[in-house]
Amino acid sequence: MKRKLKAALLFCALFGLGGLHPLQAAQAKKDVPPSGKHAKSAVKAPGSKPVAAKAKAKSSKQAAKPSGKVRKVVAADTPRKAVRPAASFDDPGRLALYSSSALVIDQTTGHALVEKHPGTVVPIASISKLMTAMVVLDAKPDMHELISIGDEDVDTLKGSRSRLPVGTTMTRETAMLLALMSSENRAANALGRHYPGGLPAFVRAMNAKAQALGMIDSRFEEPTGLSSNNVSTAHDLARMVAAAARYPEIRQFSTTAEAKVEIRGRVQEFRNTNALVRSDTWEIGVSKTGYISEAGRCLVMQARVADRPVVIVLLDSNGKMTRVGDANRIKRWMESAGVALSRRSA
Structure with missing residues (x-):
């Protein structure tokens, strides 16, 4: 009997179960994870998770946080920079x-809704034609009077092409339409040349109009x-x-999508240089594009967005x-941020 008791004590000591009742020792032995080639299948059988592993994962979640998901605990442990929504009114820079x-x-x-270097003085290219149109209309000339395209109207500075040959005659109204809609340089120059006092007087009137509008950093x-x-x-x-939008003729001519004009006995079709005036998703009141290499591509609009x-x-x-893309990005941002914009305006 003593020999059997000693053998049992030795068995317990060898397997690390000393101090346990023989029945407890037998149960503890069952809980020891197997080793060898069967160990992997015992830890995780295909398509299932062992009960012991599930219990361990559950206890880990509870230990980390009494309630909530593990994902939230991880986020708390590794704080990240808050990402503001792209349509946030307070962050138009995300545009x-x-x-x-x-x-x-x-x-x-x-209020200014979007600002990016708004005070930088830069060349403005054909955006100038809005001022040209205002100065002509302020003089209240006969818009149905015929004016002609002369050698003086040919672009010798940039060498730009024109569909208006020297000698072409048209009404002042047609010249303004082509200058604003399709940015015809010869038509715009002819408008200035036929101003009372000629081009020098016209340019002085352009600068005087700019000063009257408070355009203190502008020069024509x-x-x-x-x-x-x-x-x-x-x-x-x-x-x-904003000033140009008060002239019905400028609103009409600058947003005309296309027009057929008879030039020296031949009907030609002219199109607006701003593709957005042909879009059903835009409500545009005034439009003008511009481009020379020094100015890059420019676009100004008065619109309802x-x-x-x-x-x-x-x-x-x-x-x-990219100027059209920028305009569309601004439109989408304003539409998605409409609630915030309304609160700011209130």
């Missing part, structure tokens, strides 16, 4: 605009915008666009379609 200068003004409140040298000395800022141009009137100015955009 990632490709234009070097940009400005969006809410005309109802006068000629009517077309071909000169890089026609300069302004996004802030100043927002004033100019997210049920509010706005002025949009985009200057010096790289790439042929």
